[in-house]
Amino acid sequence: MILAPALIFVSMLVVQFALWLDATHAALAAAQEGDRAARAAEFNSSGWQQTATQVAMNYYHGLDTSVISDVSVSKVNFDATTNTVSVTVSGRLTGIFPLTVSETVSGPVECFRTLGEPGGELRMRSLLPGGRPPVPRAGETLYRGIHLTEERRDRGSMAVEFVVAAPAFVLLLLLIGAGGQWVSASGEVGAAARDAVREASLEVSYANVPSAAQAAAQGDLNNLCPGAAKTSVKLLAGGQQVGAGDWANGAQVVEVTVSCNVNLRAFSVIGIPASQTFTDVAAAPLDQFSERTG
Numbered sequence: 001m002i003l004a005p006a007l008i009f010v011s012m013l014v015v016q017f018a019l020w021l022d023a024t025h026a027a028l029a030a031a032q033e034g035d036r037a038a039r040a041a042e043f044n045s046s047g048w049q050q051t052a053t054q055v056a057m058n059y060y061h062g063l064d065t066s067v068i069s070d071v072s073v074s075k076v077n078f079d080a081t082t083n084t085v086s087v088t089v090s091g092r093l094t095g096i097f098p099l100t101v102s103e104t105v106s107g108p109v110e111c112f113r114t115l116g117e118p119g120g121e122l123r124m125r126s127l128l129p130g131g132r133p134p135v136p137r138a139g140e141t142l143y144r145g146i147h148l149t150e151e152r153r154d155r156g157s158m159a160v161e162f163v164v165a166a167p168a169f170v171l172l173l174l175l176i177g178a179g180g181q182w183v184s185a186s187g188e189v190g191a192a193a194r195d196a197v198r199e200a201s202l203e204v205s206y207a208n209v210p211s212a213a214q215a216a217a218q219g220d221l222n223n224l225c226p227g228a229a230k231t232s233v234k235l236l237a238g239g240q241q242v243g244a245g246d247w248a249n250g251a252q253v254v255e256v257t258v259s260c261n262v263n264l265r266a267f268s269v270i271g272i273p274a275s276q277t278f279t280d281v282a283a284a285p286l287d288q289f290s291e292r293t294g
Helices: 003-040 048-062 157-203 206-220 265-270
Strands: 068-079 084-093 099-106 141-143 146-148 232-238 240-242 251-263 275-285
Touching: 003 048, 003 084, 003 099, 003 157, 048 084, 068 099, 084 265, 099 206, 099 265, 141 232, 157 206, 157 265, 157 275, 206 251
Parallel strands: none
Antiparallel strands: 068 084, 084 099, 141 146, 232 240, 232 251, 251 275
16 A cells, blocks of 8 residues: 555656756756857847847747746846856746756856956957958867857856756665565565465365465565565454364364565665565465365
């Protein structure tokens, strides 16, 4: 009864993780496009922030996804100290659990500057006279007709995403593994109980019943709990428990309970007990026309 809801919850976590990953990538891509537009815009124009916002929003809508609701460009900032602009795209994840998604990208302003200015290592030159495009020099790269001595980089939040997502993914794998081990152990103990009660019902003398049930159960559970399977036998007549003396005459059903202590230490890191006892019960009718002795 507990395992089924747990497996459903794990499945929901898998779906939620996939939606969150898709949403963060969509927001990050939109923020990158908006930041590129902001860096290349004319800063003497009062509309550069609106331009960056419009480019980011158009790019997101062009992705044709609805994984983020209420998406907006929440911030477009210029830092005069470092001469960089940053664009933040935010929204609400339309997943199983509503979460806020926010991605920020920043980069240097693409403007003309001399080596003596702050950030002069990103030295830029305009087109050569006559409209001829510039030729990259040694150690320089060419971007949009401008010389750059250092490769342009977008400082997004992919590293932070990885730091958050990697442990969550490992936790998800452990939960799936623990759920699989739990289901497998329950099934094996149930099968052992059925085999044990069958062997018990075929015995002639009651003196051999407990040992026959124990041997059958242990044979099935040698890999799961080596040498640790436990069995108990009950006799029933009319739905009531009767004694061993009724085995030969009076007992109608034999019932065997099998218990197995399973090692789950590998999953203790996620809060699961290091060992768990699994128990199952099976019953079989006794043939009233077979000869049995007490």
